[in-house]
Amino acid sequence: MTKPEQVLIIEPQGELRFRGPFTGSPVTSYIKLINPTSQKVYFKIKTTAPRRYCVRPNNGMLKAKEIIEIAVCLQPFEFDPTEKNKHKFMVQTVIAPEGDTDDFVNDVWKDIDDDLVMEYKLKCVFENPVSTNAPGKPSETNASKADSNTTNGKNKATGDAIKPSLTPLRESEDMLFRAATKIQELKIEESQLRQECLKLKEEILKSQSILDKGANESSGRFTSGPVERSNPPLSLSSTTMIAAVVMVIVGYFLGKLI
Structure with missing residues (x-):
């Protein structure tokens, strides 16, 4: 009896790629499971090499x-x-049985x-970025063997084998987190630069004030307050002449009246 058609959307499709180098630290790839249905679906992940991989989570419910x-995670x-x-x-x-109310995954599979x-x-594909070919030629490594129902059973290194896989959701989240962190750092640097700029302006104003004060003292002028200016008093001779002119005019008018 044939198996029922898979209801989940699984990414990537067909191949799970691991990009080296493979020494020193584990290499992680991701499988995305999407449940487009209106039903609860249980899942379980199996591998032909359980000692070489660490899968988290390896079972669960969607x-x-x-x-x-x-x-x-490839060790x-x-x-x-x-x-x-x-x-x-x-x-x-597997789709949850009708009337299923618990979420105990292990009990479902029993x-x-x-x-x-x-x-x-x-199938797993290993991509080693370290070139082992002749100079000038790109390194292409496809350590994956085709399934037994393929035509010749040999590995293929065609354009389909090296097509880029979908960007994992976690990688996008990491990029957003790094970008947010960088923006925060730039904001802090901007605030520090503004404070330094204000301090520099204050120092320039203080220096300018000291220079102006020194220049005023050397010229004998004081600029601490507004300077009141008054008109110089008229000399005695000028006052006498004005009084005489006024008396002549008054005498002229008195003569006319008499």
Whole structure:
């Protein structure tokens, strides 16, 4: 009896890629599971090389319209491009039975009918960025062997084998976090520069004030307050002449009246 068609959307499709170098620290790739249905779906992740990988989470449950990302961690090892790789992963899923109310995943898989289990396979591909070819030629390593139902059973290094995989959601979140952190650092630097600029302006104003004060003192002038200016008093001779003119005019008018 054929297996039922997979209801989950699984990314990437067909191949799970790991990019080296593979020594020193683990290399992580991701499997995204999307439940487009209105039903609850249980899942379980299996591999042909359980000692070489760490999968978190390796089983669980997806509610309707829910999305989950599975981290697949490849343990460090000495990469040999001539070694044939047969590592594969299989995603098993099953729709929650009618009337299912608990979320105990292990109990679900104990009593499930194998004919209801949906399966999806991914083969592992190792990409080593360290070139081992002749100078001027790009390094292309595909340690994945095709399935037994392929035409010749040999590895393929065609354009399909080196097409870029989808960007993992976690990588996008990391990039956003780093960008937010950088923006915050730039804001702090901007605030510090503003404070330094204000201090510099204050120092310039103080220096200018000291220079102006020194210049005023050397010239004998004081600029601490407004300078009141008064008109110089008229001399005695000028006052006498004005009084005489006024008396002549008054006498003229008195003569006219008499």
